[in-house]
Amino acid sequence: MKDMIMETGIQLFGEKGFKETSIQDLMDELKVTKGTFYYYYKSKEELLKDIHLQYINRLVQHQESIINDESLNCEQKLYQIIYSLIHDIKKEGLTAKVFFREMRHLSDENLDVIVSKRDKFRLNIQSIVEEGIVADEFRSDLPADIVTFGILGIANWSYFWFQPDGEKTDEQVSKIFHEILVQGMNGPKNS
Amino acid sequence: MKDMIMETGIQLFGEKGFKETSIQDLMDELKVTKGTFYYYYKSKEELLKDIHLQYINRLVQHQESIINDESLNCEQKLYQIIYSLIHDIKKEGLTAKVFFREMRHLSDENLDVIVSKRDKFRLNIQSIVEEGIVADEFRSDLPADIVTFGILGIANWSYFWFQPDGEKTDEQVSKIFHEILVQGMNGPKNS
Amino acid sequence: MKDMIMETGIQLFGEKGFKETSIQDLMDELKVTKGTFYYYYKSKEELLKDIHLQYINRLVQHQESIINDESLNCEQKLYQIIYSLIHDIKKEGLTAKVFFREMRHLSDENLDVIVSKRDKFRLNIQSIVEEGIVADEFRSDLPADIVTFGILGIANWSYFWFQPDGEKTDEQVSKIFHEILVQGMNGPKNS
Amino acid sequence: MKDMIMETGIQLFGEKGFKETSIQDLMDELKVTKGTFYYYYKSKEELLKDIHLQYINRLVQHQESIINDESLNCEQKLYQIIYSLIHDIKKEGLTAKVFFREMRHLSDENLDVIVSKRDKFRLNIQSIVEEGIVADEFRSDLPADIVTFGILGIANWSYFWFQPDGEKTDEQVSKIFHEILVQGMNGPKNS
DNA sequence: AATGAATGAGCGTTCATTCAT
DNA sequence: CATGAATGAACGCTCATTCAT
Numbered sequence: 001m002k003d004m005i006m007e008t009g010i011q012l013f014g015e016k017g018f019k020e021t022s023i024q025d026l027m028d029e030l031k032v033t034k035g036t037f038y039y040y041y042k043s044k045e046e047l048l049k050d051i052h053l054q055y056i057n058r059l060v061q062h063q064e065s066i067i068n069d070e071s072l073n074c075e076q077k078l079y080q081i082i083y084s085l086i087h088d089i090k091k092e093g094l095t096a097k098v099f100f101r102e103m104r105h106l107s108d109e110n111l112d113v114i115v116s117k118r119d120k121f122r123l124n125i126q127s128i129v130e131e132g133i134v135a136d137e138f139r140s141d142l143p144a145d146i147v148t149f150g151i152l153g154i155a156n157w158s159y160f161w162f163q164p165d166g167e168k169t170d171e172q173v174s175k176i177f178h179e180i181l182v183q184g185m186n187g188p189k190n191s
Numbered sequence: 192m193k194d195m196i197m198e199t200g201i202q203l204f205g206e207k208g209f210k211e212t213s214i215q216d217l218m219d220e221l222k223v224t225k226g227t228f229y230y231y232y233k234s235k236e237e238l239l240k241d242i243h244l245q246y247i248n249r250l251v252q253h254q255e256s257i258i259n260d261e262s263l264n265c266e267q268k269l270y271q272i273i274y275s276l277i278h279d280i281k282k283e284g285l286t287a288k289v290f291f292r293e294m295r296h297l298s299d300e301n302l303d304v305i306v307s308k309r310d311k312f313r314l315n316i317q318s319i320v321e322e323g324i325v326a327d328e329f330r331s332d333l334p335a336d337i338v339t340f341g342i343l344g345i346a347n348w349s350y351f352w353f354q355p356d357g358e359k360t361d362e363q364v365s366k367i368f369h370e371i372l373v374q375g376m377n378g379p380k381n382s
Numbered sequence: 383m384k385d386m387i388m389e390t391g392i393q394l395f396g397e398k399g400f401k402e403t404s405i406q407d408l409m410d411e412l413k414v415t416k417g418t419f420y421y422y423y424k425s426k427e428e429l430l431k432d433i434h435l436q437y438i439n440r441l442v443q444h445q446e447s448i449i450n451d452e453s454l455n456c457e458q459k460l461y462q463i464i465y466s467l468i469h470d471i472k473k474e475g476l477t478a479k480v481f482f483r484e485m486r487h488l489s490d491e492n493l494d495v496i497v498s499k500r501d502k503f504r505l506n507i508q509s510i511v512e513e514g515i516v517a518d519e520f521r522s523d524l525p526a527d528i529v530t531f532g533i534l535g536i537a538n539w540s541y542f543w544f545q546p547d548g549e550k551t552d553e554q555v556s557k558i559f560h561e562i563l564v565q566g567m568n569g570p571k572n573s
Numbered sequence: 574m575k576d577m578i579m580e581t582g583i584q585l586f587g588e589k590g591f592k593e594t595s596i597q598d599l600m601d602e603l604k605v606t607k608g609t610f611y612y613y614y615k616s617k618e619e620l621l622k623d624i625h626l627q628y629i630n631r632l633v634q635h636q637e638s639i640i641n642d643e644s645l646n647c648e649q650k651l652y653q654i655i656y657s658l659i660h661d662i663k664k665e666g667l668t669a670k671v672f673f674r675e676m677r678h679l680s681d682e683n684l685d686v687i688v689s690k691r692d693k694f695r696l697n698i699q700s701i702v703e704e705g706i707v708a709d710e711f712r713s714d715l716p717a718d719i720v721t722f723g724i725l726g727i728a729n730w731s732y733f734w735f736q737p738d739g740e741k742t743d744e745q746v747s748k749i750f751h752e753i754l755v756q757g758m759n760g761p762k763n764s
Numbered sequence: 765a766a767t768g769a770a771t772g773a774g775c776g777t778t779c780a781t782t783c784a785t
Numbered sequence: 786c787a788t789g790a791a792t793g794a795a796c797g798c799t800c801a802t803t804c805a806t
Contacts, residue, residue: 001790017295019210022775033792035779040790044776101292104208146359146367153348154341161340168337176337184375192765213800224767226804231765235801383769399677401592404796415771420798422769483674486590528741528749535730536723543722550719558719566757574786595779606788608783617780 002040004030006054009047014094018048018102048102049110055095056117059088063124074132075182078151081125082181083174085155090164097159122148129185138185151181193231195221197245200238205285209239209293239293240301246286247308250279254315265323266373269342272316273372274365276346281355288350313339320376329376342372384422386412388436391429396476400430400484430484431492437477438499441470445506456514457564460533463507464563465556467537472546479541504530511567520567533563575613577603579627582620587667591621591675621675622683628668629690632661636697647705648755651724654698655754656747658728663737670732695721702758711758724754 008029012021023037023044030036041047066072066080089096106114126148132138154177162173199220203212214228214235232238257263257271280287297305317339323329345368353364390411394403405419405426412418423429448454448462471478488496508530514520536559544555581602585594596610596617603609614620639645639653662669679687699721705711727750735746 017210019208020295023777024775034777035793036791038777038779042777104211142367142371143359146364147371149348149352150345150368150371153346154344157340157344157348168334173337176333177341180333180338180341180372180375182375183377184371184373186374214802215800225801226768227766229802229804399592401590402677405798406796416798417772417800418770420800424798426797524749524753525741528746529753531730531734532727532750532753535728536726539722539726539730550716555719558715559723562715562720562723562754562757564757565759566753566755568756596781597779605786607780608789609787611781611783612786 001030001032001036005037005040006047006050010051010095010098013048013051013102014097018044018098018105045105045107045110048098048105049114051095051098052103052106052110052114055092055099056114056121060117060121060124063121067124067128074128074135074137077128078125078132078181079174079178081128082151082155082178083171086158086162086174086177087170089159089162090170093159093162093164096156100156100159122152125151132185142185147185154181192221192223192227196228196231197238197241201242201286201289204239204242204293205288209235209289209296236296236298236301239289239296240305242286242289243294243297243301243305246283246290247305247312251308251312251315254312258315258319265319265326265328268319269316269323269372270365270369272319273342273346273369274362277349277353277365277368278361280350280353281361284350284355287347291347291350313343316342323376333376338376345372383412383414383418387419387422388429388432392433392477392480395430395433395484396479400426400480400487427487427489427492430480430487431496433477433480434485434488434492434496437474437481438496438503442499442503442506445503449506449510456510456517456519459510460507460514460563461556461560463510464533464537464560465553468540468544468556468559469552471541471544472552475541475544475546478538482538482541504534507533514567524567529567536563574603574605574609578610578613579620579623583624583668583671586621586624586675587670591617591671591678618678618680618683621671621678622687624668624671625676625679625683625687628665628672629687629694633690633694633697636694640697640701647701647708647710650701651698651705651754652747652751654701655724655728655751656744659731659735659747659750660743662732662735663743666732666737669729673729673732695725698724705758715758720758727754 005026008026009021012025012029016025023034027034027037041050062084063081066077066084069077069080072080103111103114126144129138129144129147129151133140133142133144158173162170164170196217199217200212203216203220207216214225218225218228232241253275254272257268257275260268260271263271294302294305317335320329320335320338320342324331324333324335349364353361355361387408390408391403394407394411398407405416409416409419423432444466445463448459448466451459451462454462485493485496508526511520511526511529511533515522515524515526540555544552546552578599581599582594585598585602589598596607600607600610614623635657636654639650639657642650642653645653676684676687699717702711702717702720702724706713706715706717731746735743737743
């Protein structure tokens with residue numbers, strides 16, 4: 001039941017927003033009464049926190065499995081990360097929407113935890129960029145931090161437009177973005 | 192007074208969110224009473240609509256002045272558009288936040304108007320990309336629509352992290368993104 | 383309206399208790415809707431605080447007018463104070479009930495103010511007792527603080543049993559208690 | 574277990590109040606689950622009733638052992654009763670708090686039983702006063718019923734201020750009150 | 765043009781109680 | 786004996802909106 005509440009929470013928070021979804025809405029969906037919610041969660045915010053945590057944890061975990069794969073060079077790691085982000089939209093699109101949009105409803109205490117994990121995710125990408133520069137895979141005149149924000153922008157923005165059932169597949173889109181980015185960053189040191 | 196309400200609306204909706212800001216909050220800021228609001232606006236949503244309209248109108252208008260500037264080639268137009276988006280954060284950052292985040296609180300009727308203008312803005316960029324391909328400035332193997340989403344992603348995502356008072360200026364950031372994108376898209380037809 | 387809410391609050395809090403009275407109960411009595419309450423008070427506790435403050439302020443004020451009356455000796459002042467407490471039951475009985483019983487629902491902040499005024503009221507009586515001892519009106523072997531608690535006990539307890547419409551009048555009861563106390567405390571120094 | 578629930582009930586009802594204490598609070602204290610409560614008590618009110626009954630029964634029982642002690646005269650009996658009330662605060666203070674404060678949460682049915690025992694306790698004191706008048710120990714111009722309320726007021730009020738660990742012992746306080754009362758009521762018939 | 769009073773619907777949360785296991 | 790799950794009614798409070806003045 002706790003899992004079902006969370007699933008429904010992702011669904012409704014994703015579709016309508018956190019504030020716009022009442023506990024009643026949630027429990028109507030599950031055909032149980034409002035009181036039941038409070039048997040499993042001590043507040044609405046706690047549910048939101050759990051959704052955030054589950055999402056970012058899975059994301060970072062998958063990311064680190066990519067980073068630690070020594071058979072991949074930087075450029076390939078970048079592709080894997082972009083692909084994983086866009087691929088997830090199919091089954092995690094709503095969670096991501098909640099993640100990007102509803103973060104402000106977390107209390108400072110909960111926010112700290114989430115933000116530090118989100119930062120970690122970003123800095124992991126930045127590390128790949130930096131390694132790529134050192135390895136002469138990427139141009140060295142581009143600041144790794146700004147570039148990383150660009151990569152995240154391209155990938156994350158997909159959540160606002162990418163249709164898993166649309167004309168292009170997740171693989172195709174990832175490949176296009178990856179190509180632009182890699183070709184855009186390609187080049188010798190001090191070029 | 193109507194303008195002051197709108198200004199305050201942008202401020203508070205941007206900082207705290209649409210749902211999280213009450214009419215009372217708005218009018219407290221202006222030191223008048225709640226009733227006054229309804230003299231100028233027929234509902235809270237109308238204020239939100241006006242904020243959206245003002246923002247997207249100014250954006251499209253500026254964009255078209257760039258597009259119609261015949262002294263610029265496609266690549267240069269792209270730079271101008273990216274720069275204008277990032278530059279705006281300084282004085283329009285909150286409006287943009289409202290624009291991206293609070294769209295869902297508009298009724299279908301109002302939403303249609305906004306969405307169609309937002310689409311126009313995107314299609315204008317897409318046209319530049321297509322022109323660039325025809326003019327051999329950009330590779331022709333990249334689908335213009337997806338590329339455009341990438342460009343928008345890179346630029347719009349700045350609203351979530353760019354600090355106007357930070358280490359890098361808007362010009363520097365725009366240039367970095369522009370360079371990546373242009374070099375990434377560079378190349379002959381049928382490459 | 384604010385006054386009417388307070389009156390009703392005293393009535394219902396006195397009859398049923400603070401926790402047992404809902405805002406709805408209050409407003410049903412006044413034939414207006416619940417929202418109205420929050421136009422005048424920012425919380426249920428604020429109403430309780432106002433009731434407490436009004437009561438203790440009036441009490442202390444009246445007490446001081448008795449204390450400052452130089453035509454009375456200590457014993458007479460004591461009578462006046464006992465009489466004023468018991469006499470008030472007629473029109474202030476419910477407020478007193480609220481005062482004695484519902485204090486614990488005040489937040490620490492509000493409680494501090496009330497408690498310090500309540501203490502002042504008690505210490506004022508204690509001063510009268512002490513003056514009486516110095517003036518040889520009362521025995522000096524009785525500790526003034528404990529005696530004062532006894533006086534307060536006798537008088538305040540009336541709120542739990544005294545019926546203004548009963549067999550004995552407020553004057554008669556006050557006189558009985560006064561006689562017992564004065565005769566009980568009478569005597570020379572070091573007796 | 575039933576006894577432990579009652580003990581905890583006295584503790585928490587006394588500290589926080591009946592309404593303010595949830596069954597959950599109670600059972601948390603005992604490290605068992607909420608359902609257990611309903612195995613031993615049929616409702617929250619039943620627990621309250623049991624607390625009341627136990628208290629008043631013990632009180633009356635002790636009182637009658639004092640009354641039936643033929644070695645004591647009226648004045649001495651009065652002392653014993655006052656002392657027993659104040660002495661009890663040490664180990665029964667919380668129960669007394671519950672008794673005086675939470676009576677209103679009993680249903681009429683339960684209330685009747687309690688009230689009639691409480692009245693019996695009071696009338697027993699009144700009988701002592703009356704006997705004392707007949708025996709010329711006390712003045713006959715004072716109405717026994719009102720005097721009794723005064724005695725109860727002095728003694729019961731202690732529950733609001735007396736600190737068992739404070740400056741004065743229960744014996745000292747009882748003696749002071751007893752002295753005042755006895756000297757206050759002393760005197761020949763028709764005085 | 766602005767105020768002040770009132771409305772009414774909804775929300776997050778609490779909690780005594782029930783009951784199958 | 787005890788648990789865990791669920792219920793349902795109530796409560797304090799918020800807030801967009803209306804409207805007479």
